[in-house]
Amino acid sequence: MASRVRQRKYYQGSIASAMPRSSDTGDNDDEGDTVNNLPLNDDARTLSMPATTTSSGSLRSPYLHPSHQATASTSTFNTQSTSPPNSAPTSSSASQTPTPTAPGTPRITASRKPSSLRHVSNAAPSEGSNVVKRRQSSPSGREGKGSRTVREQKIRTNPRLPHAHDVPIAPATTMYWSRAPVHGTLPMHNMRAHTVTLVDNVAWLFGGCDDKGCWKDVYCFDTEIMLWSHPEMLGDIPPPCRAHTATLVDRKIVVFGGGQGPVYYDTTYILDTTTRRWYAPTFPAQSQQQRHAQDTQSQNPLQAPDPVHPAPRRAHTAVLYMGKIYIFGGGNGLTALNDLWALDVSRLDTSMRSGSGNSGLKWSLIKTRGEPPAPRGYHTANLIGNVMVVVGGSDGRECFSDVWCLNLGKQI
Numbered sequence: 001m002a003s004r005v006r007q008r009k010y011y012q013g014s015i016a017s018a019m020p021r022s023s024d025t026g027d028n029d030d031e032g033d034t035v036n037n038l039p040l041n042d043d044a045r046t047l048s049m050p051a052t053t054t055s056s057g058s059l060r061s062p063y064l065h066p067s068h069q070a071t072a073s074t075s076t077f078n079t080q081s082t083s084p085p086n087s088a089p090t091s092s093s094a095s096q097t098p099t100p101t102a103p104g105t106p107r108i109t110a111s112r113k114p115s116s117l118r119h120v121s122n123a124a125p126s127e128g129s130n131v132v133k134r135r136q137s138s139p140s141g142r143e144g145k146g147s148r149t150v151r152e153q154k155i156r157t158n159p160r161l162p163h164a165h166d167v168p169i170a171p172a173t174t175m176y177w178s179r180a181p182v183h184g185t186l187p188m189h190n191m192r193a194h195t196v197t198l199v200d201n202v203a204w205l206f207g208g209c210d211d212k213g214c215w216k217d218v219y220c221f222d223t224e225i226m227l228w229s230h231p232e233m234l235g236d237i238p239p240p241c242r243a244h245t246a247t248l249v250d251r252k253i254v255v256f257g258g259g260q261g262p263v264y265y266d267t268t269y270i271l272d273t274t275t276r277r278w279y280a281p282t283f284p285a286q287s288q289q290q291r292h293a294q295d296t297q298s299q300n301p302l303q304a305p306d307p308v309h310p311a312p313r314r315a316h317t318a319v320l321y322m323g324k325i326y327i328f329g330g331g332n333g334l335t336a337l338n339d340l341w342a343l344d345v346s347r348l349d350t351s352m353r354s355g356s357g358n359s360g361l362k363w364s365l366i367k368t369r370g371e372p373p374a375p376r377g378y379h380t381a382n383l384i385g386n387v388m389v390v391v392g393g394s395d396g397r398e399c400f401s402d403v404w405c406l407n408l409g410k411q412i
Helices: 002-018 066-073 114-118 140-153 284-299 348-354
Strands: 183-185 195-199 202-206 218-222 227-229 245-249 252-256 268-272 277-279 317-321 324-331 336-344 362-365 380-384 387-394 399-407
Touching: 195 245, 195 252, 202 252, 245 317, 245 324, 252 324, 252 348, 317 380, 317 387, 324 387
Parallel strands: 183 227
Antiparallel strands: 195 202, 202 218, 218 227, 245 252, 252 268, 268 277, 317 324, 324 336, 336 362, 380 387, 387 399
16 A cells, blocks of 8 residues: 555656746746636646657657557547647736646546547537538428429418518508518419409409510409419400409409400400309390491481490499499590490399399490599599599590599489
8 A cells, every 4th residue: 555655656746747847848828727727618637738859859748658649649638729839928828837736636527528538529519619500401402493483383382471580570550561471372473454352351353464465364362361372263254454444243243344455345244253253244235226326327427326335445443333333434545535334233143143144234324414524544433422533544645633523323
């Protein structure tokens, strides 16, 4: 037992004698670094000890046998020092003196995983350290192609919610514009001069155009769940058109007029939103009267009978009042119009159930009293009670800002 104590004291004394002084090495970066003042996340066994240089110029430990030098260099002496080996000593470290540990003092180690002591590269990073994470490369290429396909088809599976990271926070006030978080089968084209008709909580979009052409697609937008859909239509599907009117009558949408390019329409189409079927009613009685009127006018040019069907037009307006759709204004490609027509749709539901698309439908020209508005198109018309209010518009040369009112009950 006494011999072991003497060997331990001899070994510790050799370690203390092998440590160089500050005047010998000139490098005082590690001065004052005792076991007691090490940081918590440093191991006492990783304390930097200056190595001595052999005659051949290689570095070796001052107190380990050369056969153990390779093992020690990869475990105990690999400290995580951020300063370069040739950096100049600081003033604070130069003023301190080394405090050797007393022989027999127990070694104090911080709580660290054994793997971090054996190899620095395998050490787990601390919570405060900056770790660079690589992006997973498995789905990146395929997702890029898939996302382009989704954008082309205009299908959005996840809505753009109001609390998304790229949505500005709305102030706690009313009358604030915000973009709707829509998803689903979005419309394929940009559009203008289209119509949107609200049936219950679903908005039915039809027609419209952009710089390339007109469309005849029908899209439905559910206002409760912000979902777009593109249902398939049946029946007599109308041609592509723009600047038409769409009026709701008993869950059916009555479309009149419109046009495509230089073509103007005077046709009427009815869309049953329940069955999603289009109907194209005809007016045979009025067609015979129209031909008879043309023959009479050719025989007697001074006698011009009243027309029985509105002329082709677009950019007109329509309101529903007491079972009749009132059409006002618009343009036919040559001039602006200011005539008023009414389509009797009071028996529309009966005619649709009977299967005859023309039963009960009749056009009539409305003669009003008072000074009428100037011919115009692209105006607005709204029904307030029994009064149709017309605002603005244009005749192709001049834009208007006037307001006109027509009492549909008295037609003045």
